[in-house]
Amino acid sequence: MKTTTKRVALVTGGSRGIGAAIVKRLAADGNQVAFTYLNGADKARELIKEVENAGGEAIAIKADSGDIKSAKKVVEETIKQYGRLDILVNSAGVTAFSIVDEAGDDLSHVDRLFAVNLSGVAAIVRAATKYIGNGGRIISIGSTFADRLANAGFADYAASKAAIAAYTRGWAWDLGRKGITVNTIQPGPIDTDMNPDGTEFSDKVKEGLALGRYGKAEEIAAAVSFLASPDASYVTGSTLTVDGGQNA
Numbered sequence: 001m002k003t004t005t006k007r008v009a010l011v012t013g014g015s016r017g018i019g020a021a022i023v024k025r026l027a028a029d030g031n032q033v034a035f036t037y038l039n040g041a042d043k044a045r046e047l048i049k050e051v052e053n054a055g056g057e058a059i060a061i062k063a064d065s066g067d068i069k070s071a072k073k074v075v076e077e078t079i080k081q082y083g084r085l086d087i088l089v090n091s092a093g094v095t096a097f098s099i100v101d102e103a104g105d106d107l108s109h110v111d112r113l114f115a116v117n118l119s120g121v122a123a124i125v126r127a128a129t130k131y132i133g134n135g136g137r138i139i140s141i142g143s144t145f146a147d148r149l150a151n152a153g154f155a156d157y158a159a160s161k162a163a164i165a166a167y168t169r170g171w172a173w174d175l176g177r178k179g180i181t182v183n184t185i186q187p188g189p190i191d192t193d194m195n196p197d198g199t200e201f202s203d204k205v206k207e208g209l210a211l212g213r214y215g216k217a218e219e220i221a222a223a224v225s226f227l228a229s230p231d232a233s234y235v236t237g238s239t240l241t242v243d244g245g246q247n248a
Contacts (some may be wrong), residue, residue: 013092017192021217027056065092066115071123090140117160134179172237181236188243210245
């Protein structure tokens with residue numbers, strides 16, 4: 001175990017996209033960061049190297065965020081490495097496209113969607129709150145789809161993210177007595193490998209954005225940085241929308 005006086009953050013799904021940007025920002029803020037990944041060990045190693053080259057510290061833990069049994073192991077590995085846990089960021093997520101009256105009877109995609117986006121989050125929050133104390137932060141990455149849908153086929157995904165927003169409000173009450181804040185960030189269209197800018201689809205999406213552009217993963221990481229900071233000590237049970245005006 002490494003002794004530390006720094007705050008320690010755990011980011012699920014941290015090896016790429018928004019998650020990787022969050023890892024880099026929290027490390028740059030002076031936190032020691034553990035992050036999980038499932039596939040892409042090379043990307044995880046590259047991220048650690050990038051963080052270390054910038055003067056930060058990070059470790060990678062291989063885990064399936066959809067396996068609720070892995071949550072306890074991930075948290076315990078973080079504690080083993082750093083001796084404490086102050087910030088949990090639930091960034092791991094998957095999406096699925098399915099139009100309800102065309103989907104048939106196979107709900108395996110829904111099971112996986114809810115395992116990662118909902119059950120896995122609930123499991124790791126339960127595991128983490130055994131260690132997070134006064135001044136701790138729990139931040140979940142949701143989606144603007146939790147509030148409004150402009151396309152068919154995303155009902156299952158939207159339901160999983162709406163449930164996270166509801167969990168956030170409930171957990172804020174559960175954990176407020178311990179001085180732990182719980183909040184959700186709901187990104188709009190963000191330029192990542194899963195949702196790239198510069199496509200025919202993205203051009204149509206940008207027509208519905210007040211700022212007329214896709215967001216950057218670093219802009220979501222900046223919002224996480226704020227909610228993880230002492231400046232956000234009186235913000236809890238809230239949803240911060242970062243969507244370029246999509247829902248304005």
